[in-house]
Amino acid sequence: MSLPQKTGLIGEEIAQTYLISTGYIILETGYRFKRLEIDIIAKTPNGCLTFIEVKTRRGLRWGHPSGAVSGAKERNISKAASAYMRQINHDWEIRFDIISILLHQDGSHTLE
Numbered sequence: 001m002s003l004p005q006k007t008g009l010i011g012e013e014i015a016q017t018y019l020i021s022t023g024y025i026i027l028e029t030g031y032r033f034k035r036l037e038i039d040i041i042a043k044t045p046n047g048c049l050t051f052i053e054v055k056t057r058r059g060l061r062w063g064h065p066s067g068a069v070s071g072a073k074e075r076n077i078s079k080a081a082s083a084y085m086r087q088i089n090h091d092w093e094i095r096f097d098i099i100s101i102l103l104h105q106d107g108s109h110t111l112e
Helices: 004-023 070-090
Strands: 025-033 036-043 049-057 094-103 109-111
Touching: 004 025, 004 036, 004 049, 004 094, 004 109, 025 070, 036 070, 049 070, 070 094
Parallel strands: 049 094
Antiparallel strands: 025 036, 036 049, 094 109
């Protein structure tokens, strides 16, 4: 596994732990529709279906992690979200979120 893949997995684990600690219910991780993927699908404590993209970086050399979510990536997440909603016969509100995680050399992290 490459360093970027390891970084991504670490970030997704951190994001899931955070979401669970704040009352979210994780429904899916790594949801795939054709070649599209949604990192995390969860319900908020009030029942809102949330599609979450997790971006993790080990530094700011390439900019803030959230800056890696392009318009094309947003469109792809939307397409995959539509497929998921059809699959579960969606009937409640939705939200799209980005969780940005910056991993620090001392082993700590910053989550936004």
